[in-house]
Amino acid sequence: MTGTTAAPGQRADHVRNRRLLLDAATAAFAEHGLDASMGEIAQRAGLAKGTVFRHFASKEDLLAAIMLQLLDRLTRNADRLHRADDAGAALREFMTDGVETLAADRAFCEVIGRPSLQHAEVRDAIDHLCVAVEALTARAREQGAVRGDITGTDIVLLLGGIHQTAAPLLAGEPEAWRRYLALALDGLCATDAGTLPHPPPGHLHFTDPEPS
Amino acid sequence: MTGTTAAPGQRADHVRNRRLLLDAATAAFAEHGLDASMGEIAQRAGLAKGTVFRHFASKEDLLAAIMLQLLDRLTRNADRLHRADDAGAALREFMTDGVETLAADRAFCEVIGRPSLQHAEVRDAIDHLCVAVEALTARAREQGAVRGDITGTDIVLLLGGIHQTAAPLLAGEPEAWRRYLALALDGLCATDAGTLPHPPPGHLHFTDPEPS
DNA sequence: GTTGAAGATGACCGACGGGTCACGTTGAGC
DNA sequence: GCTCAACGTGACCCGTCGGTCATCTTCAAC
Secondary structure (H helix, E strand, O other): OOOOOOOOOOHHHHHHHHHHHHHHHHHHHHHHHHHHHHHHHHHOOOHHHHHHHHOOOOHHHHHHHHHHHHHHHHHHHHHHOOOOOHHHHHHHHOOOOOOOOOOHHHHHHHHHHHHEEEOOOHHHHHHHHHHHHHHHHHHHHHHOOOOOOOHHHHHHHHHHHHHHHHHHHOOOOOHHHHHHHHHHHHHHHHHOOOOOOOOOOOOOOOOOOOOO | OOOOOOOOOOOOHHHHHHHHHHHEEEEEEHHHHHHHOOOHHHHHOOOOOHHEEEEEOOOOHHHHHHHHHHHHHHHHHHHOOOOOHHHHHHHHHHHHHHHHHHOOOOOHHHHHHHHHHHOHHHHHHHHHHHHHHHHHHHHHHHHOOOOOOOOHHHHHHHHHHHHHHHHOOOOOOOOOHHHHHHHHHHHHHHOOOOOOOOOOOOOOOOOOOOOO
């Protein structure tokens, strides 16, 4: 050990630049969605464009790394809340945190809606998230906190939907999503309402994404 | 009158081509969102690219024409349903038709979320839609069919949100939006729930859209 | 301090998209 | 059928973007 760093085979500046790039890309994708350009990301990070491609082979790869970060954070949050006593409150907290995270991230909804541009790892991470949220949701169902035919995948989909509902107001009223989250939660709690018309979603991904 | 057509000062092929372009653009924007290219639209219409620009000065202009078509259709539907006896059923029908329309149109949500790229006419059309829907909603409120603090603008925003919720499933389950529409309607009907946390949205547009 | 390999760089490339324009074509009025 | 203005056309311009590469720089091991 030299005393400064102790990376296995990586140079110190390489590690630092990767961090700078991930931060810059997170900000850029959050602000401009998928339209954020590699040049802009390099500029934000204070690096040259070529450096971006040294770290990530393509724009898709970089985007995948960002999405994995985000999905992992959501999944860990769901796992953490799984141990709470009040499953209904835990689910509410998960959704509040989830929508708040998405409120500052334009790319998430765009990516979730286009299976064609998702890496296998991203698809796996989405599946893991759905499983973790299903665990939360199952307990809430058992405790009667949500209606009986709501699944974890429903909850994950609703995060994007609630965000989209409030999105047109984002510039002027950045907290408006709280209104539509509350509305959705009231719908989820309507245990006296009938069964929902369409069957619950199975997997978010299909074996054969159309070749376009 | 010649017997064939009777346009004021327009040539017959000009009118026909405009129709072809609007149809092609509607399909292209619905399928690819704002990423649809002018070249593709020309190709779909069976015309040259220059012809597109003879009819519409810019891509924004063409998009505005498409959006005006769509918004006008929604507004007329709201006006029609305003005369129904059961205001709750009328509102449900309006939302069902609205989400179904959006389910086949990727561009709508993208445009509604970006005031910066909207023509004044489009903004006006959105305002008119909100007014028409507010009339529907007010009657539903009075009849106790929806909770007291729901406005027409809420309903318009929800159309986009419900669509986005089901969007990731669209390829495999094109009717999944019905599930989330039902869920939202249950939330809207929860007259016994408390007041929603965030105040209802005022206007969808702000005097000073950020210059970016 | 020397050295070698991994990393950083920015000029460069091809593809593509919005928009223009000089020219050929067509349709309505006479 | 003649005429002309409006219309249609597609080659072209320019900017941008994702991605590459020969070259220079820098870190770390000795």
